[in-house]
Amino acid sequence: MMTEDQLKQHISQRAKEILPEMIAFRRHLHQFPELSFEEYNTSSFIKEFLKKNNVSFSDRWVRTGVVAEFGNLINYGSTVALRADIDALPIEEENDIPYKSKNIGVMHACGHDVHTTCLMGALLILNSINIEWQNRMIGIFQPGEEKLPGGAQLMIAEGLLEKYNPKAIFGLHVLPQMDAGYLGLCPGQSMASSDEIYITITGKGGHGAMPHLAIDPILISSKIISGIQEIVSRNADPMIPSVLSFGKINSVGGATNIIPQEVKIEGTFRTMDETWRQKAHEKIVEYITNTAQASGGTATIDIKKGYPCLVNSDSEFAYGEEKLKNYLSDKFVQRIPPRMTSEDFAYYSQAIPALFFRLGTGNKSLNKTSPVHTSTFDIDETALETGMGAMAYLAACKML
Numbered sequence: 001m002m003t004e005d006q007l008k009q010h011i012s013q014r015a016k017e018i019l020p021e022m023i024a025f026r027r028h029l030h031q032f033p034e035l036s037f038e039e040y041n042t043s044s045f046i047k048e049f050l051k052k053n054n055v056s057f058s059d060r061w062v063r064t065g066v067v068a069e070f071g072n073l074i075n076y077g078s079t080v081a082l083r084a085d086i087d088a089l090p091i092e093e094e095n096d097i098p099y100k101s102k103n104i105g106v107m108h109a110c111g112h113d114v115h116t117t118c119l120m121g122a123l124l125i126l127n128s129i130n131i132e133w134q135n136r137m138i139g140i141f142q143p144g145e146e147k148l149p150g151g152a153q154l155m156i157a158e159g160l161l162e163k164y165n166p167k168a169i170f171g172l173h174v175l176p177q178m179d180a181g182y183l184g185l186c187p188g189q190s191m192a193s194s195d196e197i198y199i200t201i202t203g204k205g206g207h208g209a210m211p212h213l214a215i216d217p218i219l220i221s222s223k224i225i226s227g228i229q230e231i232v233s234r235n236a237d238p239m240i241p242s243v244l245s246f247g248k249i250n251s252v253g254g255a256t257n258i259i260p261q262e263v264k265i266e267g268t269f270r271t272m273d274e275t276w277r278q279k280a281h282e283k284i285v286e287y288i289t290n291t292a293q294a295s296g297g298t299a300t301i302d303i304k305k306g307y308p309c310l311v312n313s314d315s316e317f318a319y320g321e322e323k324l325k326n327y328l329s330d331k332f333v334q335r336i337p338p339r340m341t342s343e344d345f346a347y348y349s350q351a352i353p354a355l356f357f358r359l360g361t362g363n364k365s366l367n368k369t370s371p372v373h374t375s376t377f378d379i380d381e382t383a384l385e386t387g388m389g390a391m392a393y394l395a396a397c398k399m400l
């Protein structure tokens, strides 16, 4: 039997020892990034590495997803899950580094190479501990985080949670604004839901000089765009963050002297509460329909639902904060505010107790400070030691 303290000693020492090997692993992924749902070589590379280290797995989840199986695989009491996303972005890398992307126009600009490496490193570390685990761990290498409908939702739809029945799930994401060595945790509602809104306003085209014979969809659109903000300012609970932004507006036809027949508007709605999210969708449709009708026009509204809100459960937040502080010391585990960006880890968090936390990867002196989704994003690679150790320790304490 091993105590949590002995586990911690072993894990932090092993994380240090395998860092060079895992840096090489990450650099390979970084050089050969693949777009969402096309991660075939990445998937093969992950499977080869698991085989080499005698870790069993199931594969072909959403074609390229891999689920490593570890610990007590026969008489396990429960299962804990670690998750990493494996896809890259359509960005041309502009870093001048020896491990620069070799796939033109594709780059690991959101750090998913780092997440994959942290999960693989955690498996390697746990694999080196010679004890009989009570419980099972699964390592989810998930495709397609960056592209709707998202790999998480698709893996769940393929039966991931029924097959393995994990009681808790942990995932991490790089945060270049935080220095390497630190972790950031946000309790409760941590990331926003994200929905796309497509509106078509139909009026009646006509001559600009004879508006009385037309129904002007431009005027209707302007009323909707300025008025609909009252859903955020008057209907949303002031304590629940909500954002409604329109990023595109086009008339179909129209000119200085022509009132067009139609106007198309596109926007995004984000919030931090699932109940309010559903209610807001109804309010948005109602407001647009009524405003168009009041001026004699009609509206069709299509709301494409994106990822849901990401909620860190009370139980796993408390567990994670305590264990990570124990692993790294209080100083290196900080509380951070919620973000209005979204992430498909949210689907797991809607289904089972979950904790999604941030891995500091920034370093001002190394000039590693570019935000994610930029062509100059890169990390201080010492963050890998922190990330894989943290993942390993969170899982190990659940498997004792």
Ligand SMILES: [Zn+2]
Pocket: 110, 146, 372, 373
């Ligand atoms: Zn991203």
Ligand SMILES: [Zn+2]
Pocket: 110, 111, 112, 145, 173
């Ligand atoms: Zn990401």
